[in-house]
Amino acid sequence: MPLSTADRSVLEPAIRRLSALRPLSAEARSSLEYSMLEGLQRAGSGEDLITEGDRVDGVRILLSGWLGRYKTLDDGRRQIVNFVFPGESCDAHAYLLSEMDHSIVALTPVVYAEIKRTRFESLLANNPTLSEAFWCETLLNNAIQREWAINLGRRVALERVAHLFCEIFERLRPVGLVDGHSCLMPVTQMDLADATGLSVVHLNRTLQELRAAKLIVLRERTLTIPDLDALKNAALYSPSYLGIYRATEAVR
Amino acid sequence: MPLSTADRSVLEPAIRRLSALRPLSAEARSSLEYSMLEGLQRAGSGEDLITEGDRVDGVRILLSGWLGRYKTLDDGRRQIVNFVFPGESCDAHAYLLSEMDHSIVALTPVVYAEIKRTRFESLLANNPTLSEAFWCETLLNNAIQREWAINLGRRVALERVAHLFCEIFERLRPVGLVDGHSCLMPVTQMDLADATGLSVVHLNRTLQELRAAKLIVLRERTLTIPDLDALKNAALYSPSYLGIYRATEAVR
DNA sequence: CGTACACTTGAGAAATTTCAAATATAGTGG
DNA sequence: CCACTATATTTGAAATTTCTCAAGTGTACG
Structure with a gap:
């Protein structure tokens, strides 16, 4: 419509x-x-x-x-x-x-x-210039897709979910959708499970583990990451795949 | 050199x-x-x-x-x-x-x-025309990378390895590297394990399962797939992601 | 012939899934 | 606004898949 x-x-x-x-x-x-x-x-x-x-x-x-x-x-x-x-x-x-x-x-x-x-x-x-920007986006997508492969193939549940949250933060930031330490998390646990290759039940338990470790706060459809570096650490996060965004971050 | x-x-x-x-x-x-x-x-x-x-x-x-x-x-x-x-x-x-x-x-x-x-x-x-071919390749890569995500995230070991073998066949075919029902499999089980997100031990056992089911023959660095459709079946293989190759197959 | 590497096997441990049910939460029509 | 219903989240417990550890057997290559 x-x-x-x-x-x-x-x-x-x-x-x-x-x-x-x-x-x-x-x-x-x-x-x-x-x-x-x-x-x-x-x-x-x-x-x-x-x-x-x-x-x-x-x-x-x-x-x-x-x-x-x-x-x-x-x-x-x-x-x-x-x-x-x-x-x-x-x-x-x-x-x-x-x-x-x-x-x-x-x-x-x-x-x-x-x-x-x-x-x-x-x-x-x-x-x-616009054409190049769109092609860049395709290449970036490719890089993200590769990171998802290692996320699904080699990270255990906790690392995997932690990594997804880090990535979401880094991708929402350049468009101004990260507010301080928080962003919206408007999707269901089922969606998160399907994104991380886990069962809903196990995803739920993993979220609780992350909460218990004080790595995230997640309630009322809002995700808060009190200490992003700590979460990245738990996720074995490596920044190179979103490299092109780094200039953006610096500008903030 | x-x-x-x-x-x-x-x-x-x-x-x-x-x-x-x-x-x-x-x-x-x-x-x-x-x-x-x-x-x-x-x-x-x-x-x-x-x-x-x-x-x-x-x-x-x-x-x-x-x-x-x-x-x-x-x-x-x-x-x-x-x-x-x-x-x-x-x-x-x-x-x-x-x-x-x-x-x-x-x-x-x-x-x-x-x-x-x-x-x-x-x-x-x-x-x-060359430029377009290279960009096509990038898009195709992207599609393959997405398929790897579902392979790693949602297929169990046997399906996963079976799927990888199907994909290898379909990607080697257009360059003439599939000979009848066989192609070279020049990599170690460790490499296959790292590609499927499995441990070497479990990959090895999965290969044995595939062999026992007569879905593959793998020896002397040669992979033979007696019945590709049967293997695709076991892999829950869906062809849409290599769509652009389909014309090629028809031509053979 | 020896050494490194690749493959295979066994067995217990760990991670993850499944099934089943209970509790929340959100949306809908009255 | 409330009752009702569907959907989403949470919990428990057992089953299954996959991993880890440890050792044995092959195989290739200098």
Whole structure:
């Protein structure tokens, strides 16, 4: 469903994030803003934005809420293979491949901008700097996906959940969604379980362990990390995969 | 160490694979060949081609042997997050990010072509079709990486190893490295364990299970899959993530 | 021939899952 | 606003998977 009344401030996360990846010219920025404002959309929690096997015909840029990229096995097992946070896009360039290899679901109510393929392509053709920013995003995604592999393959439950929380913090920070030591945690424990490859029951117990160790406070849909370094320590966190964000952090 | 005598046939896997991703113009093909022939290199088994934290300054295209992309945790745990097979490139465009987020090791003796950044960039600039092929490769890598996430997060040991073998088959096929029902399996069980997130001991037992079920034959560094569909079944394999290869398969 | 490395086996320990049920919490219609 | 219902979180206990440790057997290579 299209949004009618929209002021430009809803676009802020997208602009902020792309600028963090590559400095955008004023011109690139304004034509992007124009294209986004034309395609504002909402989706409700639980709604699939796109399903494995679909063909893609454009790009969506998330403006608020959380999305989950997921894959399922025939017997229903589900793995969230990545989150999409405000400012991040999904499917940029995906039309270069034949079809979607995964699905994307709204884990919360979301607002996003949809830009059709032809529009998007001309936007990139006219703004090399923008094109580079989107490609950078693809590369960054790749790096994040690799980190998820070691997270799922080699970290034990506690480290794994701790690591996810660290990553969420670092990815929300550049778009201004970390407030002091806290951020919103709007998803269910089931979602977190599917993202960490754990059962809900064990995820729940792991959260309690993290709470008992005073590494996190999690209540009323808010995650607080009193001491991020301590949590990173528990997670065996290594920062190199989000390297491109580091400049951003310094600027804060 | 540079290779001296080199005939053009060593380049075949690379040309074959890129052509599978995007049809290459004769011109693109020959300038790529020329650039590759100039930068032929070898590395011995166990040698790191590049290490996490390094800056990248070019692209390498693997011509023979297997590479492993891996990450490690401080206490030594290692996860191979992906393999690189002949014809695949590593680090294409990686110089757009600040530094390597992972390391790449030669799991066998390898031959590869190295193209320096400036050379590579002008190659892409002059051959849009080539540029698209390389970007396609990046997107495909992304899809593979997502599949690894569900493999590590949601498949049990037997399914996981079975799935890895199916994937290896499907990725080796387009470059002509599958011979009937067999392909080379030149890596150690330790490497396979690190790729599937299992301990060596458990990987070994899982292989025995697969053998007992007649799903694989594995001896003398050769993997035979008598009935690929049966193995895919056991792996809960879903083909959508290697979709772009499907045209290739049909052509065979 | 020896030494290092790769593979295999056994057995107990640990992590994680499953099943089942109890308690919260949130959303909905009256 | 409340009662009702569905969903989300939490708890207990047993079953299962996977890991660790330790040792034995092969195999390749100098």
